[in-house]
Amino acid sequence: MTDPDKRERTTGGAAGKVAGAAKQALGSVLGDDDLAREGRLQEAQGDADQEAAARSREAERREQEAKLEREKAETKAELEETRSEVERQEREEAAERDRRQGERQADLDAEQEAEEAEARRRSEEAAAERSVEQAEERQVEEGQSAAELEQEARRAEARAELIDPEENR
Numbered sequence: 001m002t003d004p005d006k007r008e009r010t011t012g013g014a015a016g017k018v019a020g021a022a023k024q025a026l027g028s029v030l031g032d033d034d035l036a037r038e039g040r041l042q043e044a045q046g047d048a049d050q051e052a053a054a055r056s057r058e059a060e061r062r063e064q065e066a067k068l069e070r071e072k073a074e075t076k077a078e079l080e081e082t083r084s085e086v087e088r089q090e091r092e093e094a095a096e097r098d099r100r101q102g103e104r105q106a107d108l109d110a111e112q113e114a115e116e117a118e119a120r121r122r123s124e125e126a127a128a129e130r131s132v133e134q135a136e137e138r139q140v141e142e143g144q145s146a147a148e149l150e151q152e153a154r155r156a157e158a159r160a161e162l163i164d165p166e167e168n169r
Helices: 012-030 033-163
Strands: none
Touching: 012 033
């Protein structure tokens, strides 16, 4: 049996497993139970080291997957935030376009109303001028008619004077 205070350092991993198997075989051939036992222990240590390394690699792989999933989630969240921001900006731009279009339309409507009002004013002014002209024409016609009636009345008086000169005095 080996002295526990004089333990030999064993190599782990695949090399330790191979070395352990060699020591175990050599101990069995030589009849050295301590060497065979040390070989078995070294081989078991190699197996344990390999399994620990495999578990470590698996844990590292899972950690990397988890990290990748977190990064994916962060990227997705950032993408959604960016999309939301773009949509918000597009809505604001559309609202601004609509506002400007509304202002342009209001300006056009006001301009059209002003033009229509000006056209109505000119039309009404022209109608008023025609009315004045017609009234003046009627006044002239009435004046002419009155003058004609006066002349007619004087002629009638003159004829009446000729017929009966004393009656009109």
